[in-house]
Amino acid sequence: MWNWLHQLASPPCFNxxxxxxxxxxxxxWLTTFMIGLWWSLVKAPADYQQGEGYRIIxxxxxxxxxxxxxxxxxxxxxxxxxxxxxxxxPVFTAASAPLGAAFTxxxxxxxxxxxxxxxxxxxxxxARLTSELILLFLYLGYIALQNTISDxxxxxxxxxxxxxxxxxxxxxIHYSVEWWNTLHQPASIMKFDSPSVHPQMLYPLLLMAISxxxxxxxxxLLAMQCILWQRQRGGNEYA
Amino acid sequence: MYSSxxxxxxxxxxxxxxxxxxxxxxxxxxxxxxxxxxxxxxAIAIGGxxxxxxxxxxxxxxxxxxxxxxxxxxxxxxxxxxxxxxxQLLLSPHPLPLVALAKSSVHWLxxxxxxxxVAPLVAMMLGLSPRGIQALLLTLPPTTIAMSLLTVFAAxxxxxxxxxxxATLLVLPLTIPLLIFAVxxxxxxxxxxxxxxxxxxxxxxxxxxxxxxPLAIAxxxxxxxxx
Amino acid sequence: xxxxxxxxxxxxxxxxxxxxxxxxxxxxxxxxxxLFFLTPTQVAxxxxxxxxxxxLGGMVQDGSVERQEGIAVQFRVTxxxxxxxxxxxxxxPDLFREGQGVVVRGQFRQxxxxxxxxxxxxxxxxxxxxxxxxxxxxxxxxxx
Numbered sequence: 001m002w003n004w005l006h007q008l009a010s011p012p013c014f015n016x017x018x019x020x021x022x023x024x025x026x027x028x029w030l031t032t033f034m035i036g037l038w039w040s041l042v043k044a045p046a047d048y049q050q051g052e053g054y055r056i057i058x059x060x061x062x063x064x065x066x067x068x069x070x071x072x073x074x075x076x077x078x079x080x081x082x083x084x085x086x087x088x089x090p091v092f093t094a095a096s097a098p099l100g101a102a103f104t105x106x107x108x109x110x111x112x113x114x115x116x117x118x119x120x121x122x123x124x125x126x127a128r129l130t131s132e133l134i135l136l137f138l139y140l141g142y143i144a145l146q147n148t149i150s151d152x153x154x155x156x157x158x159x160x161x162x163x164x165x166x167x168x169x170x171x172x173i174h175y176s177v178e179w180w181n182t183l184h185q186p187a188s189i190m191k192f193d194s195p196s197v198h199p200q201m202l203y204p205l206l207l208m209a210i211s212x213x214x215x216x217x218x219x220x221l222l223a224m225q226c227i228l229w230q231r232q233r234g235g236n237e238y239a
Numbered sequence: 240m241y242s243s244x245x246x247x248x249x250x251x252x253x254x255x256x257x258x259x260x261x262x263x264x265x266x267x268x269x270x271x272x273x274x275x276x277x278x279x280x281x282a283i284a285i286g287g288x289x290x291x292x293x294x295x296x297x298x299x300x301x302x303x304x305x306x307x308x309x310x311x312x313x314x315x316x317x318x319x320x321x322x323x324x325x326x327q328l329l330l331s332p333h334p335l336p337l338v339a340l341a342k343s344s345v346h347w348l349x350x351x352x353x354x355x356x357v358a359p360l361v362a363m364m365l366g367l368s369p370r371g372i373q374a375l376l377l378t379l380p381p382t383t384i385a386m387s388l389l390t391v392f393a394a395x396x397x398x399x400x401x402x403x404x405x406a407t408l409l410v411l412p413l414t415i416p417l418l419i420f421a422v423x424x425x426x427x428x429x430x431x432x433x434x435x436x437x438x439x440x441x442x443x444x445x446x447x448x449x450x451x452x453p454l455a456i457a458x459x460x461x462x463x464x465x466x
Numbered sequence: 467x468x469x470x471x472x473x474x475x476x477x478x479x480x481x482x483x484x485x486x487x488x489x490x491x492x493x494x495x496x497x498x499x500x501l502f503f504l505t506p507t508q509v510a511x512x513x514x515x516x517x518x519x520x521x522l523g524g525m526v527q528d529g530s531v532e533r534q535e536g537i538a539v540q541f542r543v544t545x546x547x548x549x550x551x552x553x554x555x556x557x558x559p560d561l562f563r564e565g566q567g568v569v570v571r572g573q574f575r576q577x578x579x580x581x582x583x584x585x586x587x588x589x590x591x592x593x594x595x596x597x598x599x600x601x602x603x604x605x606x607x608x609x610x
Contacts, residue, residue: 137412141412154463158396161455
């Protein structure tokens with residue numbers, strides 16, 4: 001298993017792997033996204049309280065999940081890369097960071113658009129919104145660090161440690177819902193006993209979440225390939 | 240235990256750094272001046288409204304504390320790298336987490352403690368109520384301890400960087416829980432509510448920083464030393 | 467024990483002790499209430515800060531909303547034990563309605579809460595209108 005992973009980490013092997021996987025991943029993303037979009041925007045019924053406006057959750061919630069997910073994945077990959085010295089681990093985190101930052105920004109923008117009609121304000125400094133903003137700055141800090149350290153090896157390892165320290169903030173983000181009893185709703189999907197989102201709305205939401213994750217996978221592979229090509233051309237960017 | 244060789248190195252570094260700082264008083268007086276200045280800027284900007292000033296006093300003081308502590312990051316590790324002292328430390332058998340802890344202790348003694356002495360004074364000038372000042376005194380030690388560790392972490396990450404703003408981008412997001420709970424403690428004290436919950440959370444954060452950050456700092460010091 | 471083993475042991479002890487005590491402190495803190503807003507009962511008990519804005523949370527009491535001239539509005543916020551009279555001069559959010567949760571920010575003077583911001587607290591239930599109607603119908607059936 002380790003051998004196979006180490007082999008995969010060599011660029012030619014990785015390129016073959018990407019060429020094999022990419023079409024399927026992209027097709028899966030497009031299919032789920034199209035179905036999910038139709039399901040959530042057309043087929044799913046309007047909410048009893050929020051009317052049609054609630055439909056923004058089909059973008060907002062998957063983006064919020066993904067923004068957290070990417071950071072945790074980056075930190076895990078960074079930790080693994082630090083211990084077992086995978087060559088691709090720094091490429092993975094470097095390619096993920098802008099994607100994560102973009103989805104965090106998307107979460108903030110859609111949340112704000114949703115907040116105006118629903119709560120009566122564009123922005124509330126409650127724990128969850130603030131945590132999402134902190135997450136954005138964590139991403140930006142990592143990206144800035146990557147851009148300032150010139151030595152490749154120290155850049156990779158210092159970035160990995162920063163990610164691991166930053167991931168300690170992720171539980172704070174996740175449990176902030178319970179810490180602060182705010183006007184932002186409690187996380188209603190994460191309760192496994194009886195989801196209080198009606199199935200007619202829950203299924204398209206979950207489908208959109210899967211679609212977003214597939215998009216992340218597709219974009220990640222492309223971005224990693226770009227970084228590897230840049231490196232081959234002698235730019236020696238990243239890794 | 241204190242006399243064991245592990246702690247000899249810790250003590251030696253603390254003593255060495257304190258001696259060198261005693262000879263350069265400017266290094267620890269400057270953050271104090273900065274702290275007072277930031278507070279003064281806010282007081283002047285907000286103007287003569289004493290109740291408004293008292294209401295935002297905790298927010299001003301805490302932002303100023305965090306910024307003043309972070310301001311000193313450049314002087315913590317860079318001289319050691321430039322003089323080759325860090326290379327010696329890396330080659331020596333001293334455990335690096337203890338080196339990190341020693342560096343943080345020195346930073347706390349020379350930045351955290353002076354800030355702790357001056358902050359109540361500034362709080363009085365801003366019109367914070369006596370209960371608020373009590374709460375401030377209670378929250379200053381854990382917050383400044385955690386802040387010192389974070390500052391050394393920033394110093395380790397940005398050693399050799401020309402751009403001093405990078406350290407703020409890396410560390411300020413991590414200080415936000417500290418800020419929230421520190422201000423919440425004072426606010427609940429002023430409002431006459433129990434301040435046990437935020438104070439406990441603040442201590443928990445300080446303990447976490449004290450246990451985990453020396454390991455992270457040690458890792459970064461080793462990476463940057465191997466450049 | 468070799469020096470290396472001793473160091474590992476010390477590191478492990480410190481880690482366990484540090485993380486353990488931090489967790490204990492956090493659990494203790496969670497048992498205390500870290501409140502974002504005060505309830506009408508707390509306000510009635512005189513816990514509201516004077517001359518200082520704070521947040522008041524509760525339900526908008528049924529039948530208590532009175533429109534005044536212009537867009538000014540008066541309503542009562544209740545936690546089913548105590549209630550507080552709220553005055554607000556501004557545009558109410560869409561989700562504001564009687565029997566719904568609300569968080570208002572403002573100052574408390576002479577038994578009236580002067581709000582400068584009204585935030586609707588939406589519940590965490592999402593369901594289609596028909597389901598909601600069916601539920602209500604079922605409820606009235608059982609109560610009748």
